[in-house]
Amino acid sequence: MTITLAETLATRPNDHSTLRAEFEARSGLSWHAPTPAALAAGRAVSVVIPARNTEHSLRPVLDALAVQDTSGSVEIIVVDDASSDATAEIAAGHPAVDVLARLPEPCGAAAARNAGTALATADTVVFLDADMVIAPHVLADMAARSGPDTVLVGFRHNAPYTPALDGSSQVPAGTADLTADHRVTWRSSGGPQLYTGVVLDGPTTGHPLEETEDFQKLGYGATYLDWDLPRMVVTALLAVPRAKVLEVGGFDPAFGRIGWGMEDTHIGAALIAAGTLVVPLRQCVGFHLDPPDASDQWRSKLASWPDTLAYYRMLLDGPAPSGRAASFQNSTEQVLAQSEVITR
DSSP: OOOBHHHHHTTOOOOOHHHHHHHHHHHSSOTTSOOOGGGGTTOOEEEEEEESSOTTTHHHHHHHHHTOOOSSOEEEEEEEOSOSSSHHHHHHHOTTOSEEEEOSSOOOHHHHHHHHHHHOOSSEEEEEOTTEEOOTTHHHHHHHHOOTTEEEEEEEEEEOOOBOTTSSBOOOSSOOOGGGSTTTSEEEOSEEOTTTOOEESSOEEEOHHHHTTTTGGGGGGOEETTEETGGGOOTTEEEEEHHHHHHTTSOOTHHHHHOSSOHHHHHHHHHHHTTOEEEEEEEEEEEEEOOTTHHHHHHHHHHHHHHHHHHHHHHHTSBOOOSOHHHHHHHHHHHHHTSEEEEO
């Protein structure tokens, strides 16, 4: 009898207290403290940025990567998902970018991340959205804490579009606010919730990060309000072990063909089933730079979310993905063979 992905998730813990304690004893640093550059020495990361029509935000994102304060090696890979604006030109001209891959046609963020992961050379891949501006310590934070069985979760603070003189987004002054992330402060008007189906009596404010003890109480398939552990895995800012991503077959590109969202939740589920722990880094918060037409984009994205959610639920009823590294390599090689890849 085949054990389903959902059944496998129900057997997986998320107690990362020992992992955190070992890091703190070894480094003398709090798990959630910004990391001195020297602690990342000898620890390489490959930053994979899927980008489609993000000319409003890509330049400040790359500018922030160019000034990361880390002693570890950093490789920056931008995968242009057949943009129709200046996204590819911005990436090609930015000195921070090591590899630019231009897909021949729009394939979706899942396929773009797979292509970037195939090109990556580091054991740790940092997935970063093309509209996420991170603080100078973030890559050191992730590099110093990375491991073969650890998924490191960062957070985002949405910032409304404010144009600079060149039309790109201005980055807000100050520090991004952890509590602005919906996994930290979550509000619902009540009623049946779309993800879990739980029914709330009325308006509800929850604090998922705090009230689950940094997601530890979400082990063994547990839920909190409308949240579970896979849903905490958001690829806006996320560090993962590359080998585990290959083992589970990467992101399912069908999500991009169906609509928006859920591909990160699915790979979260796959990685948890493969034995990784999901551990937040409260100090890793980036400004998410909204596009000029943010409202229209959100309406379009949310319209297709029920379809991608239905597909995700179908995958939960199938087996946990494993042993898929060879098929991942074959499929991404086919995509990259049709793509333009520029390496500096």
